[in-house]
Amino acid sequence: MSGLDYEIGGRKLLSALELTVCKGESVAVTGPSGSGKSTLLSLILGLVRAPAGRILVAGEDVAALPGGKLARWRQRHMGMVFQFGELLPELSPVENVALPALLAGENRGEAFSRGRELLAGLGVPVDGALTADLSGGERQRTAVARALMSQPSLLLADEPTGALDEQARDQVADVLFDAPRRRGCGLLVVTHDASVAERADRVLRLSQGRLADATDRGQA
Numbered sequence: 001m002s003g004l005d006y007e008i009g010g011r012k013l014l015s016a017l018e019l020t021v022c023k024g025e026s027v028a029v030t031g032p033s034g035s036g037k038s039t040l041l042s043l044i045l046g047l048v049r050a051p052a053g054r055i056l057v058a059g060e061d062v063a064a065l066p067g068g069k070l071a072r073w074r075q076r077h078m079g080m081v082f083q084f085g086e087l088l089p090e091l092s093p094v095e096n097v098a099l100p101a102l103l104a105g106e107n108r109g110e111a112f113s114r115g116r117e118l119l120a121g122l123g124v125p126v127d128g129a130l131t132a133d134l135s136g137g138e139r140q141r142t143a144v145a146r147a148l149m150s151q152p153s154l155l156l157a158d159e160p161t162g163a164l165d166e167q168a169r170d171q172v173a174d175v176l177f178d179a180p181r182r183r184g185c186g187l188l189v190v191t192h193d194a195s196v197a198e199r200a201d202r203v204l205r206l207s208q209g210r211l212a213d214a215t216d217r218g219q220a
């Protein structure tokens, strides 16, 4: 992205922001509460629109795409993991993972088979349990599997380990940071957790509208 400005309630939140996440690269964004980290992810997803700047994802400026095309581009090229997973508890993990593909018109058998494969690869029990019955860590790994279903170019995560204990946090971080290495996508993760941030290839700190390199400075 380049030259990204965003203002909310008369306050300049993001100012001429520049950021590139390459294929196969992981970038962590840290920074004070309220500095605009979640807003940055919303802008990349096209959920909110910036008045100025370009946000290139898989070669397309998502800031300029009209609604329908934007939704399809997002579905195809971006995966998102939220802090609390945002899964449907009454569905099975496989149903949760397959749902976006089914809504996009994909064949049911293929979507379920790919969903099962992804979940098994991320160590989530595939049969028997409803999503509500899973542990917090298993639920978040299910959310990662769902985000990976479309083989996105860019994987985004907002405090993906914020609600987990240490062991579950490490397991979720393992599968997240594996994604750029194994699947070649870019990973942009917003986190307050220094032990998660330090796994990234680069750590950036968002403060007063600007992103600054914080790698190896212990500023997470």
Ligand SMILES: Nc1ncnc2c1ncn2[C@@H]1O[C@H](COP(=O)(O)OP(=O)(O)OP(=O)(O)O)[C@@H](O)[C@H]1O
Pocket: 008, 009, 013, 031, 032, 033, 034, 035, 036, 037, 038, 039, 040
């Ligand atoms: N719809 C809105 N109307 C007014 N202010 C908003 C709105 N959405 C977000 N904000 C404000 O924008 C600022 C940035 O919010 P954001 O959630 O992006 O911060 P953050 O860095 O992710 O914070 P945290 O680390 O606490 O999650 C906050 O001060 C928030 O109150």
